[in-house]
Amino acid sequence: MTLPSADAGSSNSFDARRSRGIFRSLLSDKSAVLGLGLLALIVGSAALAPPIAPYGPNEANPALRLMGPGTEGHLLGLDHQGRDVLSRMLYGGGLTILTGLAPVVVAALIAVPLGLVAAWVRPAGAVILRLMDVLFAFPMALLAILVAAFLGPGTLNLLTALVLVLLPYAVRVVHQAAAHEVVLPYVEALRVSGTPVWKILFVEILPNVAPPTIVYSCTVLGSIVITAAGLSFLGLGVQPPIAEWGVMVSEGRSVLFVAPHVSVVPGLGLTLLVIACNLVGDSVRDALDPRTRATLNLSDNV
Amino acid sequence: MLKMLLGRLLAIVPVLLGVTFVVFVAMHLAPGDVARTILGFGATEERVEALRAELGLDRPILVQYAHWLWNLLHGDLGQSIALGVPVSDVILDKVGASLLLMASSFVGAAGGGLLLAALSGGAHRSMRDRGITIVTLVCASLPPFWIGIVLLYAFSYQLGLFPSTGMVSMVDPGGWLDVAHHLVLPTITTALSSMAVVARVTRGSFIDIMNSPYIFAARAHGTPRRRLVRVDAMRNVLPVFVTISGLQIGYLFGSVIFSEIIFNWPGIGLQLYQAIIYRDYPVVQGCVLAVAIVFVFGNLLADLIVHALDPRKRA
Numbered sequence: 001m002t003l004p005s006a007d008a009g010s011s012n013s014f015d016a017r018r019s020r021g022i023f024r025s026l027l028s029d030k031s032a033v034l035g036l037g038l039l040a041l042i043v044g045s046a047a048l049a050p051p052i053a054p055y056g057p058n059e060a061n062p063a064l065r066l067m068g069p070g071t072e073g074h075l076l077g078l079d080h081q082g083r084d085v086l087s088r089m090l091y092g093g094g095l096t097i098l099t100g101l102a103p104v105v106v107a108a109l110i111a112v113p114l115g116l117v118a119a120w121v122r123p124a125g126a127v128i129l130r131l132m133d134v135l136f137a138f139p140m141a142l143l144a145i146l147v148a149a150f151l152g153p154g155t156l157n158l159l160t161a162l163v164l165v166l167l168p169y170a171v172r173v174v175h176q177a178a179a180h181e182v183v184l185p186y187v188e189a190l191r192v193s194g195t196p197v198w199k200i201l202f203v204e205i206l207p208n209v210a211p212p213t214i215v216y217s218c219t220v221l222g223s224i225v226i227t228a229a230g231l232s233f234l235g236l237g238v239q240p241p242i243a244e245w246g247v248m249v250s251e252g253r254s255v256l257f258v259a260p261h262v263s264v265v266p267g268l269g270l271t272l273l274v275i276a277c278n279l280v281g282d283s284v285r286d287a288l289d290p291r292t293r294a295t296l297n298l299s300d301n302v
Numbered sequence: 303m304l305k306m307l308l309g310r311l312l313a314i315v316p317v318l319l320g321v322t323f324v325v326f327v328a329m330h331l332a333p334g335d336v337a338r339t340i341l342g343f344g345a346t347e348e349r350v351e352a353l354r355a356e357l358g359l360d361r362p363i364l365v366q367y368a369h370w371l372w373n374l375l376h377g378d379l380g381q382s383i384a385l386g387v388p389v390s391d392v393i394l395d396k397v398g399a400s401l402l403l404m405a406s407s408f409v410g411a412a413g414g415g416l417l418l419a420a421l422s423g424g425a426h427r428s429m430r431d432r433g434i435t436i437v438t439l440v441c442a443s444l445p446p447f448w449i450g451i452v453l454l455y456a457f458s459y460q461l462g463l464f465p466s467t468g469m470v471s472m473v474d475p476g477g478w479l480d481v482a483h484h485l486v487l488p489t490i491t492t493a494l495s496s497m498a499v500v501a502r503v504t505r506g507s508f509i510d511i512m513n514s515p516y517i518f519a520a521r522a523h524g525t526p527r528r529r530l531v532r533v534d535a536m537r538n539v540l541p542v543f544v545t546i547s548g549l550q551i552g553y554l555f556g557s558v559i560f561s562e563i564i565f566n567w568p569g570i571g572l573q574l575y576q577a578i579i580y581r582d583y584p585v586v587q588g589c590v591l592a593v594a595i596v597f598v599f600g601n602l603l604a605d606l607i608v609h610a611l612d613p614r615k616r617a
Contacts (some may be wrong), residue, residue, distance in 0.1 A: 134320030141556025146590045150331040267448030274443035
């Protein structure tokens, strides 16, 4: 997926009144409600997996292996080892969401101090930005594959690879917003009044840098969910027999022509999850980014 | 124009150096001893030592990098561990098939995206616009590795319309038409989500521009709506369209890997996948490097086209 433009959001301050407006505008946005509802459904069912799943994730009934959806007691059928697909979907949901969400959150948390410092200390900033430029020269999925291939398979290595890949983009977003702030009169005033640098950066500037960072994180979430599942599909992330939707699609490939549901069902779940993420991401961007909101209003008047 | 081209080409040099450094250093991310990891735990100590010396792992990392870079400039990427042939041969062998798939996917993604954008953005808030918006949202959310599997099952296995594997028919190889027939499903798999992203972004630009004063003026003059979309607005949408299409090149590289694996397309992506499975690290490095270099030049090309299309940027 392409990365949304880094200049999403601008220097407008993010005060309480505006944030209430944002929640209201999110709730009045039908696609946001649909996305949030879908997301709540997927997260909720994944969180409730142990009590509601009919079987354990690796509980096999070899006698019924490859039976299709609608088999007695197995709503979504069984896989090549005779495990219940529905139960594996429920148990795998958590890890699928986590491997997409965690890198986005961690990358944003690392990017904020890096970006702020890069905007404040010019020479250090130049070095940080040059380093990030080199990483932009790689297609995102490819860099993730490169890093994951050398780190070796495993969930933790998958997360590390994704954080590394996301970092340059997140730093660019924070830096761009922060560079816009540091030249404003209020920062000058703080500096003259002797406010400590850390306080200027993390107490005064940070709240103004947060909205674009949040917008970026929300819009990129869907593509990171796909990339994470894709790496697991390649055998570079979550390892079988752990239930995870990318792993499940991959496992189903070998029995595709006999029992297509083994691959199709987890892929469908993944698609729904990504649709939900993209709906929410688009809506958050519309709510927080005054520029697109202005264009929407403009078209309303026509 | 020439001056700008030279400037951009010069600016690429440090980027390429950085790319080679990242690809080189990645090998040192491997936990434990690289030579031991490559050979597996059954290998004798002498064999590990020999490989370590061959890879130059006993020297300081910058020396190793300089040495590796020097060899790279001479077209020497080392030997494939699994195949026993030079990595450069492996890559040159596969790069054509990947570029063909990339090119057809790019044309599909950009062309389809622009068409959908004009159809929906040119008629903002119509039923057609809403329909296309929903379709592009779903397409943009499809994991390439899954949609490939679904297409394979539906169109190749169930309907028998398209071949399921390879680049040419094994039984009766039949020239370009045969290749084109094999190309259909992998191209759709690779291009679908990029096409949707191009359509979404370009649609936004269409809507903005359709609301600008010069379009109102043209409308007031009685220019037919079709002409407004196809000619008047199109000219100003093109820079946005080319930029977002150019950005897709990188994403297409990611998707190509999956469609090559699913459809057994004999390109760099499939080779990369096999190299990862066999821990053939020199081939992994070579494949990633080849793709990254193509990517850097692809971006440069997109930049130059935007520059040529938008007179405001020439000032």
